[in-house]
Amino acid sequence: MSFKTRWQRACSETIGSDLFWRIAVDHRAQLDELMPLAKTFTRGVVLDAGAGRMAWRSVLRPLATHYISTDYNVEHQDLTFCADLQGAIPLADQSVDTIFCCSVMEHTPEPWRVLPEFYRILRPGGHVVLSVPFMYYLHGWPHDYFRFTRFGLTRLAEQAGFTVVRQMNGGGIVLMACQAISMAITAYLWTPSAPWLSTLSTSALYRVGRFFNRFDVNGLFSQNIHVVLKRA
Secondary structure (H helix, E strand, C coil), X not given: CCHHHHHHHHXXXXXXXXXXXXXXXXXXXXXXHHHHHHHHHCCCEEEEECCXXXXXXXXXXXXXXXEEEEECCCCCCCCCEEXXXXXXXXXXXXXXXXEEEECCHHHCCCHHHHHHHHHHHEEEEEEEEEEEECCCCCCCCCCCCCCCCHXXXXXXXXXXXXXXXXXXXXXXXXXXXXXXXXXXXXXXHCCCCCCHHHHHHHHHHHHHHHHHHCCCCCCCCCCEEEEEEECC
16 A cells, blocks of 8 residues: 555544544644634634535534535535635625635635635625645645745735735744654554554654744745735
8 A cells, every 4th residue: 555545544534533633743733823713713604615525624613603615526525515716606795704725725726816706705804714835745736736925825815805914824844844754654553443653653743843943933934824814
């Protein structure tokens, strides 16, 4: 069994559960970084844009009055509908209060079309909680097209009509190395009967990566850029 197959099996067996966030350094980092933003800005009708296999559903649904999920393809039986985020979301203008979109725009061939479509369906005063990669390994190939600087993302957001109300850097170069190690450990040691073989090592690697990440105060080697956008 190949490394890729082993890794995907571990993710498939844990996604949607608490274990998913503890089998890899990047999973843990994304949860710790985005959870506070989600809790602060998520309300009302929530669209999980690019929901994939519903990793974030358990986080978002308790914060929403109505949870909706969409993706380009059906990867989970509970997906609400399929849609192209690049201008073809089958929702009415100003019909949602919050859009959550994590690690999705890099997989769209024309990402500059995504934020105008989000603006169209978002109600005035609504927020987009958005995360995109800056320095990140090739993933979801062959549909991995772009990386974003915080300045480029701000420009795309403002051109679409949004105001950036929160921005933060996520991860770091040491965390990236720790992620690679945690993926290898999980891929080859993961078993549902002994999840601690993966989770304990991931926890230790995460602490190492976070310690060294604090020295990159300007986010020059960030893995991800997280922003919250608001429609006036």
